[in-house]
Amino acid sequence: MAEKVLMKGNEAIAEAAIRAGCLHYFGYPITPQTELAAYMAKRMPKIGGVFLQAESEIAAINMVYGVAGTGKRVMTSSSSPGVSLKQEGISYIAGADLPALIVNVQRGGPGLGSIQPSQSDYFQATKGGGHGDYHLIVLTPSSVQEMADLTALAFDLADKYRMPAMLLADGTMGQMMEPVSLPEPSCHTVDKPWAVTGTKMQRPHNIINSLYLQPEELEQTNLARYERYKEVEANETRWEEYLMDDAEIAVVAFGIAARVSRNAVNAARKEGIKAGLIRPITIWPFPKAPIAAAADKVKAFISVELSMGQMIEDVKLASECKKPVSLVSRCGGIIPSPDQVLDAIRKSAGGNE
Amino acid sequence: MVVFQKPHSLTDAPLHYCPGCTHGIIHRLVAEAIDSLGIEGETIGVAPVGCAVMAYNYFACDMVEAAHGRAPAVATGLKRALPDNIIFSYQGDGDLASIGMAETVHAATRNENITVIFVNNAIYGMTGGQMAPTSLPGQVTQTSPYGRDVATAGYPIRVCEMLSQLDGPEYIARVAVNNVKNVKQAGKAILKGFRNQIDKKGFSLIEVVSSCPTNWGMTPDKALQWVEEKMIPYYPLGVYKDRSAKEAE
Amino acid sequence: MTTELLIAGFGGQGVLFAGKCIAYKGLFEGRELSWLPSYGPEMRGGTANCSVILSDEPVGSPIVSEPDVLIAMNLPSLDKYEGAVKPGGTILVDSTLIERKVERTDVRVCYLPATKLAADMGAPTLANMVMMGQFIKVSDAIKMDGLEDAMKKVISAKHADLLELNVKAIQLGYGYEA
Structure with a gap:
């Protein structure tokens, strides 16, 4: 393991991306992800990389599309309102089967919202966001270490499955500092025979495209893409379980909400309540299996979110509503307190006694 | 002996353009x-959204299809x-001068080392003839059925001058x-545009002042005449900027 | 042992910086830790605060809502957070800027005229470092040993001349009998 350093989450993403061989970054200023762009602006010129502050988020994501077409690793980052603007480009990137990384350090919404942490882009990230049938691989770090580790993983998965990946963080994760051990530089290259790099007059031309005027052709393309999505669901679903072995109350939370929930679970255990935590690390693909398994064992689920309740729908679907699912939520940029979660655990535990 | 041939960097795909179209x-x-210039093997083209959307089938070099207006941003990514x-x-007037104006201006101001072919035919052709940012004052289109009224629709944009x-x-x-x-x-x-890039x-x-007989509702012949009589007076031909030539003076 | 620290004051008082120094010292001692700033427009002249957690176990939530130790650098911060401190916890008060006394009776209180002490040594902006010194003394969360090495990480080479002064201010605060 490399020596631990103290870094802000936003900076950890930037450094990890560079170490993963990403030498192209395009962005547009927005709080609370500014440190990421600032880090790239400082580092890229020194290592022969490209940092470009685009004229808009729309331009930035389309620059990403251009680089992704050449097969090189590329990323952009923004926060909620900016990520809304990027949705057009994200849909095109998905439709052209290109790998790329989009980082969303979420803030409260809708509209201009607030600049404080939020998880209210869950639907946008997991259920489309842009138009058409597609998915992103969505990774949700809950520590600065994971900000780095999941960034590297996101590039690898995006390349492997030829699809865009999103790192869905929040303002807390971006702004906080924790000791982090940065991954060694390693760019896992995969063959990209589809890339546009010039034919060199040695092969037929490659076309990066998402337009299929023949409906049958588009349908076949989408079906093939969804076959790949099935592979992703089978191979790349990630989650962490904490004290779930004998749990009677399952708290489900990701990112900062999972950190808060872990405190609450510990506090509940001290009171003799058998609480546990399922922390999705990917929210697409969503960890349906551990929730389905828990549904046969626990009394109740609690979904803890920094939103009006978005992931709760996936928890209900995965558990097939076999057990009650309640919501602990704060929104607008406010983080639920461990006590708020603990109260909900007590209620769920007591309710069936 | 000069034999008329199709350029090598065009594919054999039949063009889908209307009769008399200058695309x-x-x-x-x-x-x-x-x-x-012998650059087909190194060239990557970016197709727009508009009539030339399927240009990626016609050029034999590598091609990328961009979202509407975003071609200069996509080209920036490729070039970087x-x-x-x-x-x-390769972009039309709606693509370049309306929805993609920001991308156009900023690629230009960055002096991004790319070549932009801007086809101005004063109309949205692909979608059936709506008013374009370059439609002339008084020009009748599907969305300016009484003629472009500059009081409500504003004036055409002269991209080169700007x-x-x-x-x-x-x-x-x-x-x-x-x-x-x-x-x-x-x-x-x-x-020259390509040589500058090299x-x-x-x-x-x-900017190529072009015609759209179909949506202008004219014969190809008449359309070319309209280019001469209406378009070119509003969009005078010429070199608007040539930095190297100026510096050489 | 886990210490949850909240440092609060005006923007410009070096609240985030003090937190960073404490965090780096924790890192050097191999502690688990988190550092979380308030962020946004309030950083410019409004109230700024910063949560630091030092622990022997992985840190759960990085948000400190009930601090073991509160460092109050101005009156609004004391007003806002006095009630939040854990019973049995500690409040460090910069008595140069805060004239009132702490009302709580279930916490330990250390009054030290940090701004004045710093001004007397010719560096009035280092009140934050004086408070940090006192924090080290009363909290047992981090040690004084190896302070300079940690401070070198926080103070960039460009400002190396300030290193000595900062360390001196921390020592001053550490030595003060509140």
């Missing part, structure tokens, strides 16, 4: 420039990733393809 001529001029390749975008005010771009020129003389002139300007001089934009 075919402009495609050919671009392909001839690519051929004569592959600085030794030749990147061009961009030439920027310090950034290398070369800004307007040409037309309505007669043999103009076609030859257009070919030269397009060639010489790493920066952003070149060649």
